[in-house]
Amino acid sequence: MSLSRRNFLAISGAVASVGALAACGTGASAGQKGDGTIQFWSNHPGKSQAVEQQIIDAWNAANPKTPAKLVDGGANYEELGQKFNAALAGGQLPDVIVASDVTWFNFALNKATTPLDDLWTKAGVKADTYVDTLREDYAYNGKHYGMPYARSTNLVYLNTELMQKAGLGSSGPTTWAQFAEWAPKLKEANGGKPALVIPDGKNYLDWYFQGMVWTFGGSYSKDWTPTFTSAETIAAGQFLQDQVKAGNIAISNDAVNQFATGGAAGLLESTGSLTGLTKSAKSPFFTAYLPGPKPGAATGGAGLGIPAGISDERKLNAVKFVDFLTNTANTVKFTQATGYMPVRKDALDDAAEKQFLAQNPNAMTAIRQVNENTKSQDAARVFVPGGGTRIGAALDRITTGKEDVKTVFQQLQDDTQKVVDRDIKPLI
Structure with a gap:
């Protein structure tokens, strides 16, 4: 059979570990409690640092008891992966990481990131509001290990x-x-x-x-x-x-x-x-x-993952933050600032997005192409x-x-x- 992403994930449940990224597992003690602040490690894909901070500021204003902090994770996906590996080996783990089309799978395979499905239920996240193709890019062994973010x-x-x-x-x-x-x-x-x-x-x-x-x-x-x-x-x-x-x-x-x-x-x-x-x-x-x-x-780009080695409370707060970071209004804001594709299905119904696409037809090309000219x-x-x-x-x-x-x-x-x-x- 040909190896579609879903076919691969269906046959790979027996895989326990790969000697690559996160080879040492979670490393740090299980259930790290942190300091109460959601640490978001990003490489700022698409030069997005300014818009990321704007969205975080809005989260912090609405959620003063669980503020988020934007942390520079490196110049690219690989540097961020290396920094995360160092934390897995015994450092302080973040709450949310940017994981690219290449790095997310090795993190999931080695149980360095946590499955999100039960957390979605607890946090009230409506996973079916994400674009199906983009959401399913993070499926492995019947679970999802990422939420779409900077997708391209x-x-x-x-x-x-x-x-x-x-x-x-x-x-x-x-x-x-x-x-x-x-x-x-x-x-x-x-x-x-x-x-x-x-x-x-x-x-x-x-x-x-x-x-x-x-x-x-x-x-x-x-x-x-x-x-x-x-x-x-x-x-x-x-x-x-x-x-x-x-x-x-x-x-x-x-x-x-x-x-x-x-x-x-x-x-x-x-x-x-x-x-x-x-x-x-x-x-x-x-x-x-x-x-x-x-x-x-x-298809390509990156999603957002949550480390497996942090406490359940941190995981729940993290998934709520990611849901906010990628909600309809914010995926519209983020994609208009960078050029990435909106990750929520109803983004194209948003009035601001309709106006933006009418004024910027170049941005519509990728949205059309993802359904007509791409594969995993x-x-x-x-x-x-x-x-x-x-x-x-x-x-x-x-x-x-x-x-x-x-x-x-x-x-x-x-x-x-x-x-x-x-x-x-x-x-x-």
């Missing part, structure tokens, strides 16, 4: 003026083959600069490339079997390398700025960059789906320990490093299989 897909951003100058209209390419046909025209329209810029392997190229692989008929894995050496996956890697060699695609450690300043006609980036780009881009742009055939994009990610990236980092490094080797695709992907295949054999197979 990836988009193509295209410079409106350069698209018109190249005679390509106001719609994105429908396939990657069509992009390759368009690229020389876009380069010419922009003085020879790349047609598209994509973040490098240290900035989630492994996430962006995943959709491209699917459109070539490939994948990172099938069930627990890596598929980096399949003909289709290698073809996708070769296409990416060829486009980089031709100057059609640039790989950058600051792709957003390169596009914003006119250094490329197009950008492949998260929806979470939309609001910032709207403010910083020197030229008008529009957003488009990733090229197909469908599905051409992966392959296990080799999000469930196999270290998958994203391992894949990203390999993609850097074939793009900026110009190494042979088959050789690099064979090593990636072998390295991934070793991790599966060592950390996964003995436990299922």
